[in-house]
Amino acid sequence: MPFWKIAWRNIEQRALASSLTALSMALGVAVMIAVIVIHSVAVRQFEQDAQGYNLIVGGKGGALQLVLSTVYYLGQPLYPIPYSYYEKFIDDGEFADLTEVAVPECLGDSYVAPNGEVFRIVATTPELFDKIHYGNYADGTPKRYEFQPGGRNLKNALSLSGEEFEEAAFEAVVGSVAAARSGLKVGDKINPTHGLGAEGHKHDAFTVVGILKPTGTANDRAVFINIEGFYLLEGHALSGHDDHEAAAHAGEADHEHDHEAEDAHDHDHEDDDGHDHEHAHEHHEPLPLDQREVTSILVLCKSALGPTVLDTAINKGEGHVAQAVAPIREVTRLMDGIVGPIRLILLVLTVLIVIVAAISILVSIYNSMSERSHDIAVMRALGASRSAVMNIVLVESILLSLGGGLLGIALAHGMIGVASPYVEARTGVTLGWLQFEWQEIVLIPALVVLASLVGFLPAVSAYRTDVAKALTGSR
Amino acid sequence: MLLVENVKKSYREPDGSTLAILDIPRLAVDAGEQLVIRGRSGGGKTTFLNAIAGLASVDAGRIVLDGTDITRIPEVGRDRFRARHIGFVFQTFNLLAGFTAFENVLLGMTFTGQPRDSKRAINLLGRVELGHRLSHKPAALSVGEQQRVAVARALVNRPMLLLADEPTANIDPAHQQQVIDLLREVCRDENVAMLLVTHADEVSNQFERVEHLEELNRVVAE
Numbered sequence: 001m002p003f004w005k006i007a008w009r010n011i012e013q014r015a016l017a018s019s020l021t022a023l024s025m026a027l028g029v030a031v032m033i034a035v036i037v038i039h040s041v042a043v044r045q046f047e048q049d050a051q052g053y054n055l056i057v058g059g060k061g062g063a064l065q066l067v068l069s070t071v072y073y074l075g076q077p078l079y080p081i082p083y084s085y086y087e088k089f090i091d092d093g094e095f096a097d098l099t100e101v102a103v104p105e106c107l108g109d110s111y112v113a114p115n116g117e118v119f120r121i122v123a124t125t126p127e128l129f130d131k132i133h134y135g136n137y138a139d140g141t142p143k144r145y146e147f148q149p150g151g152r153n154l155k156n157a158l159s160l161s162g163e164e165f166e167e168a169a170f171e172a173v174v175g176s177v178a179a180a181r182s183g184l185k186v187g188d189k190i191n192p193t194h195g196l197g198a199e200g201h202k203h204d205a206f207t208v209v210g211i212l213k214p215t216g217t218a219n220d221r222a223v224f225i226n227i228e229g230f231y232l233l234e235g236h237a238l239s240g241h242d243d244h245e246a247a248a249h250a251g252e253a254d255h256e257h258d259h260e261a262e263d264a265h266d267h268d269h270e271d272d273d274g275h276d277h278e279h280a281h282e283h284h285e286p287l288p289l290d291q292r293e294v295t296s297i298l299v300l301c302k303s304a305l306g307p308t309v310l311d312t313a314i315n316k317g318e319g320h321v322a323q324a325v326a327p328i329r330e331v332t333r334l335m336d337g338i339v340g341p342i343r344l345i346l347l348v349l350t351v352l353i354v355i356v357a358a359i360s361i362l363v364s365i366y367n368s369m370s371e372r373s374h375d376i377a378v379m380r381a382l383g384a385s386r387s388a389v390m391n392i393v394l395v396e397s398i399l400l401s402l403g404g405g406l407l408g409i410a411l412a413h414g415m416i417g418v419a420s421p422y423v424e425a426r427t428g429v430t431l432g433w434l435q436f437e438w439q440e441i442v443l444i445p446a447l448v449v450l451a452s453l454v455g456f457l458p459a460v461s462a463y464r465t466d467v468a469k470a471l472t473g474s475r
Numbered sequence: 476m477l478l479v480e481n482v483k484k485s486y487r488e489p490d491g492s493t494l495a496i497l498d499i500p501r502l503a504v505d506a507g508e509q510l511v512i513r514g515r516s517g518g519g520k521t522t523f524l525n526a527i528a529g530l531a532s533v534d535a536g537r538i539v540l541d542g543t544d545i546t547r548i549p550e551v552g553r554d555r556f557r558a559r560h561i562g563f564v565f566q567t568f569n570l571l572a573g574f575t576a577f578e579n580v581l582l583g584m585t586f587t588g589q590p591r592d593s594k595r596a597i598n599l600l601g602r603v604e605l606g607h608r609l610s611h612k613p614a615a616l617s618v619g620e621q622q623r624v625a626v627a628r629a630l631v632n633r634p635m636l637l638l639a640d641e642p643t644a645n646i647d648p649a650h651q652q653q654v655i656d657l658l659r660e661v662c663r664d665e666n667v668a669m670l671l672v673t674h675a676d677e678v679s680n681q682f683e684r685v686e687h688l689e690e691l692n693r694v695v696a697e
Binding site for chain 1: 557559569570583587
C-alpha cells in the first residue's frame with residue numbers, strides 16, 4: 001500500500017480536524033491568489049489604457065493628474081490650453097514634422113443616465129477611433145476601435161457645411177459599458193450636463209450614431225461627442241483672451257470654459273433649472289479657432305525620438321503654457337510608488353496567514369501523535385523502518401497543505417469568476433477567472449516545502465516511537 | 476531454523492540500576508515446528524518475542540533465523556528482515572482502525588520492499604473465512620474476525636516464523652479454539668514455524684512441544 005494512501009487514511013480518521021486545517025490553508029491561499037491576480041489585472045489594465053499614443057499634452061500642473069483625468073477619466077481635468085497649441089501639431093505647425101497623429105480632447109461635461117449614473121463626456125474628433133489604437137494583441141498587432149453593428153464613428157464635421165455640418169457636429173458615440181448601463185442605443189438623443197456631477201445646466205442634444213465594441217479600457221465607460229458640437233454649446237466658447245487669462249488656475253477645473261461668456265449670453269435657458277431642452281440648432285458654422293481651448297492633446301509620434309524631442313521642447317522651453325507627459329511613465333511611477341508597496345504589504349499579510357494555517361497543521365498532526373503512537377508501533381512491528389513512519393507523517397502534512405492550497409486556488413478563481421461579470425459591467429475591466437499568474441505555479445512547491453517544515457516535528461516524534469512500549473503500554 | 480543463544484536483555488531503571496529481563500542460554504526451533512512458551516505474567520515473554528522479532532535489541536548473544544543473525548544487522552536491516560520473514564499476531568490484534576480488512580492485510584506487504592500481491596491477500600482472507608468482509612473496517616468486525624484478519628496479515632508474506640503473543644487472551648472461550656485451530660492449520664499448510672506464547676493450559680496442552688520460560692530464562696529461574 002503506497003505511503004500516500006496510508007497518510008490519507010490517517011487524515012480520514014481525523015476528518016474534522018483535517019478538514020478544518022486544510023480549510024484554513026485554503027482561505028489563506030485564496031486571499032493570496034486574489035491579491036496577486038487583482039493586482040496583476042489592475043496593472044495590466046492601467047498600462048493598457050495608457051497605450052496607443054506617446055504623449056499627453058495638457059495644461060501645467062500635476063503630471064499624474066493630467067494622466068488620470070485624460071486616460072482614466074478620474075479626478076478633475078487640468079486647466080485647458082489654447083487651441084493654438086493644438087495647431088502646433090497639425091498641418092505645418094511647429095511640431096507637425098514629429099507628429100503622426102494629434103487628437104484634441106475637451107473634458108468637463110458629463111452625461112446623466114436615466115438611472116442616475118454619471119458618465120464622462122469626452123469631446124474629440126473621429127481620429128481618436130480611426131487612428132489611435134488601444135493596445136496590442138499578443139502577436140503585436142494593434143487593437144483598433146470597432147463599432148457594434150448598426151453604428152459608426154463620428155463624422156469629420158469640418159469637412160462639411162451648412163446643415164450637414166450641424167448634423168455631424170452634434171453626433172455622439174458611446175462606450176460599451178456606458179451604453180449597457182445607461183440603455184443608450186443608436187439613434188437616441190443625449191443632453192450633456194455642464195460639469196462632472198449629476199447637477200448642472202443641460203446642453204443641447206447630441207445624437208448617438210455608434211456604440212463601441214468592448215475594449216477593456218476606460219473608454220468603455222465614456223460618452224464621446226464631436227468636438228465641433230462641444231464648442232458650439234453654451235458657455236464653451238471664449239469671449240476674449242483676457243477672460244481666459246483671468247481664470248488661469250492650475251489644476252482647478254470644475255468647468256473648462258469662461259463663464260463670463262455664459263453670463264453675457266442672452267439665452268433664455270436660465271429659467272429652465274436643468275430641464276432637458278432641445279431647440280433648433282442655430283449653428284451652421286464652426287466656432288472660430290481663437291475662441292477655442294482644449295483640455296488635452298493625445299500625440300502619437302512618427303519616430304522613437306519624437307517623444308524625447310517634444311518633451312524637451314514643451315516642458316523645458318520658456319513661455320509655454322503646456323506640459324507634455326508620457327502616460328506610461330506616469331502609470332509606472334504610480335504602480336511602483338504607491339500600488340506596488342500596497343501590494344507588497346498585502347502579500348506579506350497573506351503569507352503570514354498561510355504560515356499561521358501551516359502551523360495549525362503542525363499543531364493538529366503533533367497533537368494526534370500521542371494517539372497514533374500505537375498505530376506507528378504496529379507499522380514498525382510489521383517491518384516499517386523509522387524513516388518510513390517519518391515519511392508517512394510528512395506525506396500527511398504535505399497532503400493537507402497541498403489539498404488546502406489547491407482548494408484555495410480553486411476558491412480564488414471561483415470568487416474572481418463570480419465577481420467578474422459585475423466588475424466588467426461596472427468598470428469595463430475583464431477579470432478572467434481562468435487567468436493564472438506565474439506565482440500560482442511557484443506556490444505549489446512552496447507549499448510542499450512549508451508542509452515538510454511543519455511536518456518535521458511530528459515526523460520526528462513518529463521516528464522516535466518506542467515500539468515495545470507503545471505496543472504493550474508498559475516496559 | 477531459529478536459534479537463540481546466550482541472549483541477555485536488561486533495562487536501566489530511573490534510579491540508574493539495571494533490571495535484568497532475559498538471560499536465555501539456548502532455544503532452537505526447527506522449520507515448520509510449532510512450539511508453545513509458557514510463563515507467568517511479567518516473566519519476559521513479550522520481551523523475548525520482541526527480541527526474536529528484532530523489535531528490541533539485546534545486550535548480548537545472538538538470534539539466528541535461517542542463517543541470518545539479526546543481532547548483527549542494523550536496525551533498518553532488522554526491520555526489512557522482519558517484514559519479509561517474521562509474522563506477528565498480537566494479543567490485542569493491533570489492526571489499524573482506519574483501514575479495511577483487506578488494507579490491513581496489504582499493510583503487512585507494504586514494508587517488504589517487494590511488489591504487493593493483492594490476490595494473495597484476498598486468498599488468505601478467504602482462507603480465514605473473511606472473503607465477504609474485505610471492505611469492512613475493524614469496528615465492523617467481531618473480535619474473532621479481527622483476530623482472523625490479524626492472522627492473515629501475519630502470514631501474507633509467507634514468513635519463516637510466526638510469533639503469536641497470547642493470541643486468544645482477548646477472545647471469548649467459545650471462539651478461542653477456532654483461532655488456535657486456524658493458526659495451526661495455516662502454519663502447517665504453509666510450512667511456517669510458530670512460536671506461541673500463552674499462560675493458558677487449555678492452549679498449551681494442544682501442542683507437542685511446550686517450553687517454560689522459567690526454565691529457559693535464567694533470570695526468572697533465579
